[in-house]
Amino acid sequence: MRSYYRMKQTNYTKHFIFLSVLLVVLFFVNISLGSVSIPFQDIFNSLLGGKVSKESWETIILNFRLPKAITAVLVGSGLSICGLLMQTLFRNPLAGPFVLGISSGASLGVAILILGSSVFGGFLLTQSVSNWSLPIAASLGAFLVLSAVIIAANKVRNTMSILIIGLMFGSLTSAIISVLAYFSDSEQIQQYLFWSFGSLGNLSWREILVFTVIYLIGIINTIFVIKPLNSFLLGENYAKSLGINVKKSRNIILLTTSILTGVITAFSGPIAFIGLAVPHIARMLFLSSNHKILLPAVAIIGAIILLICDSIAQLPTSEFTLPINAITSLFGAPVVIWLLVRKKRIFV
Amino acid sequence: MGYLQKKHTKIVLSNVNIEIEKGKLVTVLGKNGIGKSTLLRTISKVQKPISGAVLINQKNSVQISEKELSTQLSLVLTERLPESQLTVYELIALGRQPYTNWIDKLSETDTKKINSAILQTEVEHLQNMRFYELSDGQLQRVLIARALAQDTEIIILDEPTAHLDMHHTVKIFSLLKKLVVETQKTIIISTHEANLAIQLADEIVLLTENKLYSDKPQELIDKKAFEDLFPKELIKFNSKLQQFTMNKI
Known part of the structure; x- marks a missing residue:
């Protein structure tokens, strides 16, 4: 029986080797594509x-394509890990990184920065939007809404209520954004709309450094909650009876997700679909619910899929770049529908 | 004992004073809604007693940390497991979490305990299946294996035979009896299988409307305690057969 267990592990090793090679290849493909064609040798x-x-x-x-590919890897893997964390914590296959109201919080921050200037007068935004003001507004908004959700979450015992509280905060903020948009100029609405399309480019190396450091903090936290995550697969009562501090683990998971999605949304906008779908794709490929296997799997697959989406978005040999948010949904939603129809069973 | 609600306290059971000896199969009997689960949940520290204390090895359970308690007491609950792709082996291995390191790596001892739990519950042939593929009876044995792998002196099971047919119910009861005899564990279960409990239990905690009995089955029969368990119109206790029988309609 131990030998069976080992056999399965080597099986996974093959999966991991294949996916890692694919990731490296796609990383170079992504760098080699763009509006200017550059020979491989020079790349x-x-x-x-x-x-x-x-x-x-x-x-x-060095200053455009490489940072963008790195951003794609960080965003893809980060969102997918957050999706996995949320799905396990809420034992709900429809949960994703944005259920906690993080994206709506970030959107609110950006909306107040961009749209608010016309509503509250020019004092918020006297000059053009600088490179850092968008991420800072997004992080502040995400942090504010998230703190509200976490404070509310600690008042309720039921994990499902947290999910609904997150959704409610989401609709609250979008209502505020609608009101702001109603009183804004079309130019500003357009600027806000562009942010909400998502973008992986335009990050300087200094921004990437900040991004990477925060990302790594989130990843390290995640590694420490693998054990509680696995016990959550049996439900909270069993987890508690296994000596897991349920409340503490829950808070670490919520905090980690908010740090990761907060920083991702701040730098690249609210990117849809990845966080919800990648965990399902990983579970179908690996046929496992064990987080020791799923976490690295989800990270690699998330990075791969976002690299593919970004390569498609650049429309090879053309000068146009499509919004990444549209591609992730256009490309991803049919894949997930197909997988689910074929498999007929979804898991947490 | 009962539920603490915002403004008022709902007392489900009071004056509970029972002592459970090591190495006994104890069954908790009582009709629906009388407080069996509340009793078990209080013993297992899932909820706090309104007043009084639960002592485990002479130590108040409030003072025992979750971590320490998890090496002394394991649970088999009635709640459905969330859907996942855990294999039976992985599910049983989760029982070792109180002993594994931060990354949950199974040591030699851990695999030994898991294997012996699998052998004791006779689920070897199931271990590579996903748990959602199992029948109710098989799943119950696997959950018991998980509790065994946790290697605790006390195992508490809440209605382990709730969805099982007669054959599988008897199988679970005889498994539990065997475990008590072979491993000297203390097993506490709540059940509606009064007839089986009378035959197999070392001790019965009987919850009735007016009184709480805790004694050996024979003593309870002599005390005529079982007569109080159900309203007499439909079911009667036959002390000669030592069983409940239905009145002729």
């Missing part, structure tokens, strides 16, 4: 610090 040279035929090519690769 490798610029990445490895070799000699590049044109200086502008090196700039494009």
Whole structure:
């Protein structure tokens, strides 16, 4: 029986090797695609610090495409991990990183920054929106709404109520945004709309550094809650009887999710679908609910899918870039529907 | 004992003073809604007693940490497990969580305990299946295996035979009896199987409207305690057969 257990583990190793190779390949494919076509030789040279035929090519690769590919990996894996955490915590297959009202909080922050300027007068936004003001507004908004949700969450015993409280805060904030939008100029509404489309590009290396540090803090937290997550698969009463501090674990999970989704939404906008769908794809591929296997699986698959979506969004050889949020849903929703119809059974 | 609600307290049971010895199969009998589950939930520290205390090995359970309690007392609950793709082996292995390190790695001892739990409950052939593929009877044995893997002196089961047919009910009861005899564990179960409990239990805690009895089955029969269990119009206790029988309609 132990040998069976081991056999299954090697089986997973194969999955992981395949997915990791795919991830690396897609990472380079993603870098090689764009409105300017650059020969492979020059792409490798610029990445490895070799000699590049044109200086502008090196700039494009190092300052635009590489940061964007890294952002795609961080956003894809981060959102997927948050989705997994939420689905296990709420024992609900429809939960995702945004159920806690994080995206609505971030949207509210950005809406107040962009739309609010016309409603409350120009004092909020005297100059053009700087690079940092959007992430800061988004994080503040996410943090505020999330604190409200967590305070409410600690007052109720039932985990399902937290889910509903999160949803309610979501509709509250979107109502406020509608009111703001009603009193705003079309130009500002457009600017807000563009933010809500999501974007993986335009991050400077300094922003990426901040992003990565916060991301890693979230990931380390997640590794420490693998054990409680597995016990939650039996329900909270069993988890408690197994010596797990349910309340503490729940708070760590909520906090980690908010840190991760907060920072992701701040830098790349509210990106739909990934967090909800990737955990289901991972469970179907790996046929497991064990978080020791699912967490790395979900992270790699999330990164892969967002890299694919971003490559599609660039419309190879064209000058247009489609909004990433539309691609994730267009590409992803049919895949999930197909998987679910074929499998007929969904799990947490 | 009972529920603490916002403004008022609902007392379900009071003056409960029972002592349970080590290595006994104890069944809690009583009609629906009398407080069997409340009693078990209070013993297992899922809820607090309104007044009084639960002592486990002479120590007040309030002072025992969750972590420590998890090595002394394990549970089999009636609630449905959330849907997941856990295999039977993984589910039983979760019983080792109180002993595993922070990343939940199974040691040699852990796998040994898991294997012996699997052997004792005779679920070897099921261990690679997903738990949602099991029948109710099989699932109940697997849940008992999980509690055994937790390696605690006390196991508490809330209505372990609620959805089972007669054959599987008897199978679970004889398994529990065997475990008590072989491993000297204390097993406390709530059940509606009064006839089986009378035959197999070492001790019965009988909850009736007016009184709480706690004694050996034979003593309770002699005290005519079972007569109070149900209203007499439909069911009567036949002390000669030592069983409940239905009145002729």
